[in-house]
Amino acid sequence: MISQLVQKIQKTKAPICVGLDPMLSYIPSHIVQNAFKEFGETLEGAAEAVWQFNKEIVDSTYDLIPSVKPQIAMYEQFGIEGLKIYARTVEYCKKKGLLVIGDVKRGDIGSTSSAYAVGHLGKVKVGSNVCSGFDTDFITVNPYLGTDGVKPFVDVCREEDRGLFVLVKTSNPSSGEFQDRLIDGRPLYELVAEKVVEWGADCMDGTYSNVGAVVGATYPEMSKILRKLMPHTYFLVPGYGAQGGTAKDLANCFNEDGLGAVVNSSRGIIAAYKQEKYAKFGPEHFAEASRQAVMDMIADINSVL
Amino acid sequence: MISQLVQKIQKTKAPICVGLDPMLSYIPSHIVQNAFKEFGETLEGAAEAVWQFNKEIVDSTYDLIPSVKPQIAMYEQFGIEGLKIYARTVEYCKKKGLLVIGDVKRGDIGSTSSAYAVGHLGKVKVGSNVCSGFDTDFITVNPYLGTDGVKPFVDVCREEDRGLFVLVKTSNPSSGEFQDRLIDGRPLYELVAEKVVEWGADCMDGTYSNVGAVVGATYPEMSKILRKLMPHTYFLVPGYGAQGGTAKDLANCFNEDGLGAVVNSSRGIIAAYKQEKYAKFGPEHFAEASRQAVMDMIADINSVL
CATH class of the missing domain: 3.20.20.70 (Aldolase class I)
Structure with missing residues (x-):
């Protein structure tokens, strides 16, 4: 995907x-x-x-x-x-x-995440049929529950060739409240980033993984570090425009080949x-x-x- | 509520x-x-x-x-x-x-959380009318985006007399991956708990706040600490029964008056x-x-x- x-x-x-x-x-x-x-x-x-x-x-x-x-x-x-x-x-x-890209930010314990995954990315079994609920190509996922909350989404991506963007560092003003807190000297979002790389490793589709990351345009210094930590992870980048992120702020989200990020603008x-x-x-x-x-x-x- | x-x-x-x-x-x-x-x-x-x-x-x-x-x-x-x-x-x-209690685990940046809040707990304005989408009394909310992602839910709770349960320590096996990581010597879920207390302080309804917390039955030692940290916060407790939590594990989730927790069992x-x-x-x-x-x-x- x-x-x-x-x-x-x-x-x-x-x-x-x-x-x-x-x-x-x-x-x-x-x-x-x-x-x-x-x-x-x-x-x-x-x-x-x-x-x-x-x-x-x-x-x-x-x-x-x-x-x-x-x-x-x-x-x-x-x-x-x-x-x-x-x-x-x-x-x-x-x-x-x-x-x-369905911006749904879902995430739950395993069996529940499975239901979200088939509902938004995959196909749900009904008797001998398979049906589609919301048939999006990618969705966004919240990592707070850890691996067993995210894995069911990854599994569906592998089976159905779909994609995810897992929240790593969000664009909003208070995103740092938890995401920036230091754990063994490193911010939480970096630990999440490492997990995203791990989750995405057996879900590669060309140079990049079908498991991507949400990285806000509003924190350019952090996206620079995240870009290095996650070389094969595509970034979905919110925060450009109305939220205050400029093109210059975005440059760090891209790899040297000009790929690696898709920038969102809504308003x-x-x-x-x-x-x-x-x-x-x-x-x-x-x-x-x-x-x-x-x-x-x-x-x-x-x-x- | x-x-x-x-x-x-x-x-x-x-x-x-x-x-x-x-x-x-x-x-x-x-x-x-x-x-x-x-x-x-x-x-x-x-x-x-x-x-x-x-x-x-x-x-x-x-x-x-x-x-x-x-x-x-x-x-x-x-x-x-x-x-x-x-x-x-x-x-x-x-x-x-x-x-x-709508178990929806929503959470997003401010303006988006507002939309979820009116959709699930409040009333949405349509022209000169007010309408209800999904009219639940309580919902569950994910805190990963911090205060500005949670506040719109709290505001609707205050205006409409509804309630929340914010994910603090979830019941699933990998919940500790991020939630248990130590920040200044204390696990992330304790920091989230303190924020829940803060968010709920101006949303009291009797002895308890309309802003509650999700605390899994599967981690009794942690719920003991959380019970002390959040004396006026109601706990929604998943994980009893099929997920492995026993009645003994639950006791810590309650206050001495026998109140303070509502235990869920699904399967x-x-x-x-x-x-x-x-x-x-x-x-x-x-x-x-x-x-x-x-x-x-x-x-x-x-x-x-």
Whole structure:
């Protein structure tokens, strides 16, 4: 699976993913109002607005990018109706040739992680059939429960040729509270990184492993160390743009061959029309603003590689 | 919210929750076959089997217990169809007067945790309406991202009178891999425990805080220390029964007043009919076996309090 992502990144020259994390406040009011007209101010109405918004953004950016990263929480907040749109978005993006990284941050004890793994990456057995719940190519996973919480995801990745990104060093301001604490003189995130390497060792797919790592753009000194610790681990890098990470901050996440990282931007792309820089597009042409923002992001990142 | 749990525990004399974590392999074949007859060997068929199974177990145990804990992964593995049954199970249990602990182990950066929080515990704004996605009383939360990942859940608990159980020391074999590592001479789980106390301090509801902790039954020496560190924190205790924790191991999780912990059993209750001890009930009367297992569990735990 990771080799497919690498190929798509090489083809598009765009080591990025677009974060499909639609808050209702990001969605232009003409879309929201149309959805409410049809379904009322209900969960279904909200979900329809999200779907129409996503579809336009995907339609106007898919030829430029290798991958998208829907954040499932933004769908889950609208209950079943929201999750239907998550599933529909995943399916639509795959049809458009995009790889889909489900940002689900799941993780539990063994048998429970197995259920999440087959639900999001694999196939679940029902009688003599195999069925798919949410059919994403990659998901994000939380390591707090240790090896037996992560291994079931790794096993499904090996069997089904799918991929993971395990949280190592997250982009948020308080990520250091636990992740940076020193254990035998080294921060916890380094120990997690070493485990990620171990988990990924028998899950190689070309130069890189199908077991990747989440490494925030907001901590460039740490990503430098992590890049060295995990030479064959792909990084999913949140925190660029709206969260404060710059292209220069990102450079450390890449290997010398220009590979090794896929940088996410959510708000900066999907709500681009709200920025002064893209205001000329106006809410009616929000998807064109997103396209321009994607092109600018690609140029920005390539300027430091 | 935690005061409601305490009251129900005092009324039932049962400091337990029944883990509604149905694997298809737990469900008696007459239920599975009926569901497949109606819906085929599909996600819908699997979900229907889960629903019929849950309903019988709840019907035959609800008068004995204060709470249930559905594990969302077991539903999520069946995609949208499974999650519909999760929502239906939550609603049904609440109608039966049970408190529902959604075992979702969510956790993300701030704005994303907010979305999870309103989706599972609060109400989401849609236009001028407020709607509920998954309307549980408590959920479990993962602390790896630190304060800004947990605070949005705490805020919703304060606003809506709901509750959390934050993962502190989990019951699985490899939980120690990161959680037990020493930081300034103390294990990580103690630092997490101190944060849980801090997060819960302005969220008190009677003697206890609405911000609780997950503390596994399988590590009794650690729960002894955690009990002292967190005197006003309710513990959700997994690991009893099938995972190996005994009633004696649990005693440390309780305060001297016999309160302070709610012990979960999943397999040991819902698949009781598969144990030799309850084999006499047979698969047809699986729910009666679950009722007997609940009574035995209550007696077992009360014997050490």
